[in-house]
Amino acid sequence: MPRNILCFGEALIDFHGEGRDAHGFPASYVPFAGGAPANVAVAVARLGGRAAFAGMLGTDVFGDFLLDSLRRAGVDTAAVVRTGEANTALAFVARDAHGERSFSFYRPPSADLLFRPQHFRDESFRAAAVFHVCSNSLTDPELAAATLEGMRRAHAAGALVSMDLNLRPALWPKNLDARPLVWPALHLADVVKLSAEELAWLAVDGEEAAIARLWGGRPRLLVVTDGAQPIRWFHPDAEGELPVYPVPMVDSTAAGDAFVGGLLLRLAELDGDGGRLDGLVGMLPRLHATLRFAAACGALTVTRQGSFSAMPDEAEVLAFMDSRA
Numbered sequence: 424m425p426r427n428i429l430c431f432g433e434a435l436i437d438f439h440g441e442g443r444d445a446h447g448f449p450a451s452y453v454p455f456a457g458g459a460p461a462n463v464a465v466a467v468a469r470l471g472g473r474a475a476f477a478g479m480l481g482t483d484v485f486g487d488f489l490l491d492s493l494r495r496a497g498v499d500t501a502a503v504v505r506t507g508e509a510n511t512a513l514a515f516v517a518r519d520a521h522g523e524r525s526f527s528f529y530r531p532p533s534a535d536l537l538f539r540p541q542h543f544r545d546e547s548f549r550a551a552a553v554f555h556v557c558s559n560s561l562t563d564p565e566l567a568a569a570t571l572e573g574m575r576r577a578h579a580a581g582a583l584v585s586m587d588l589n590l591r592p593a594l595w596p597k598n599l600d601a602r603p604l605v606w607p608a609l610h611l612a613d614v615v616k617l618s619a620e621e622l623a624w625l626a627v628d629g630e631e632a633a634i635a636r637l638w639g640g641r642p643r644l645l646v647v648t649d650g651a652q653p654i655r656w657f658h659p660d661a662e663g664e665l666p667v668y669p670v671p672m673v674d675s676t677a678a679g680d681a682f683v684g685g686l687l688l689r690l691a692e693l694d695g696d697g698g699r700l701d702g703l704v705g706m707l708p709r710l711h712a713t714l715r716f717a718a719a720c721g722a723l724t725v726t727r728q729g730s731f732s733a734m735p736d737e738a739e740v741l742a743f744m745d746s747r748a
Contacts, residue, residue: 426552427475427499428467428687429582431573432460432560433535434478434489435512437676437730452515454485456492457730458535459557459589462677466684466720468497469734472691477502477547477573481534485511492731502547509534516676528593536563540572548580552691555683556612557589558605562596567604574611583690583700584641586612587683588621602627610640613700614690616683619649643700646714648682648721650675654714658704665714668722668747677730678721685720685740689713719744 437457440449456465460476467474476498480486482505489511493500512533514526530536538560548554554577561567574584586608595601602625609615615637617625626633637645638659645657653664690713693699703710719740727733735743 426691427473427547427550428464428553428555428691429475429477429502429547429551429577430460430464430467430555431477431570432458432557433512433530433533434458434461434476434480434493435514435530435533435535436485436488438513438515439674439676439728440515440517449517454488455729455732456489457514457677458489458512459559459587459680460555461489461493461498462680462730462734463555463587463684463687464498465493465496465731466677466681466734467688470685470688470720470737470740472684472688473499475499475502475547475550477543479504479506479534479538479542481505481509481511482507483510485513486534496731496734502544504538504542506534506537509537511535526591526593528591530594531563535560536566538566538569540569542569543573543576548576548582551577551580551582553583553585553687555585555587555687556608557587558601558608559589559591559594561601561604561608562594567608571608571611574608578611578641583614583693584612585614585616585683585687585690587616587679588618588625589679590621590624606636609637609642613641614644614646614686615642616646616648616679616686618679619647619652622647644704646686646717648679654718656710656714658701661704663707665711665718667718668743670722670726672725674728674733675725677733678725680730681724681734682717682721684734685717686713689716715744716740
């Protein structure tokens with residue numbers, strides 16, 4: 424029986440600015456369902472995969488909106504917990520003339536920060552082929568402990584563990600060096616996805632040293648994206664790069680999450696065995712096909728506004744790839 428790609432962390436409301444007033448500020452803000460791990464879950468579901476989301480939402484109207492949006496997208500929400508102790512997180516998104524985005528977060532306090540290890544469901548891990556996280560659930564010590572516990576439980580259940588660093592400096596305490604706090608999670612992942620900027624941030628002693636340090640943990644595959652520049656991939660015994668699909672960019676908000684969703688959908692076919700990543704790297708045509716599929720997911724997403732609403736389905740992705748063969 425096919426198993427889930429279980430995404431853990433924050434779901435939040437992205438308010439996108441629309442129009443301009445006489446002073447150059449957004450004339451209005453439109454709410455979109457978002458949050459990096461939630462976006463990945465929706466990407467997987469839209470592509471026809473089995474997706475589940477674990478996290479905590481407030482018992483407010485925004486929590487209701489997110490839960491309904493996840494369900495309508497086809498995501499299993501049995502592992503979602505609700506709380507009245509804090510509100511659902513909000514983010515205000517500004518886009519420049521090229522579609523690049525910047526965020527203003529209203530978190531903490533927020534409901535997602537209150538998730539604890541006891542809120543995980545055993546059934547969620549038994550049903551998971553892949554467990555996916557990002558660094559936004561490492562910004563609070565108790566939530567970070569829950570994240571690491573989830574990664575360990577996923578390994579114990581035989582799932583592949585994925586981490587997209589998805590660094591958002593504004594979410595971390597000021598004057599705090601977050602690197603020592605993200606490395607333990609990176610070392611627990613089988614698959615790591617970074618942007619070129621995130622790799623540079625980690626590489627305080629140089630890129631080669633940072634990648635070598637990564638191999639000191641569990642990772643067997645590192646994928647580095649860089650916007651319109653080629654994708655680079657690394658394995659302890661090999662590395663390479665692939666071009667991406669050039670497209671006009673409207674909104675880059677969920678591009679990385681769509682890429683990760685496409686990547687995990689294909690990696691889930693490895694049946695959750697981290698050791699099989701070595702075999703995938705040994706079959707370069709299959710690895711390249713996996714990365715091209717993920718790149719097409721990301722490319723289509725940047726041509727649309729929003730997060731959940733921007734995710735393509737599999738037929739769109741395959742047609743897009745065929746038209747650009």
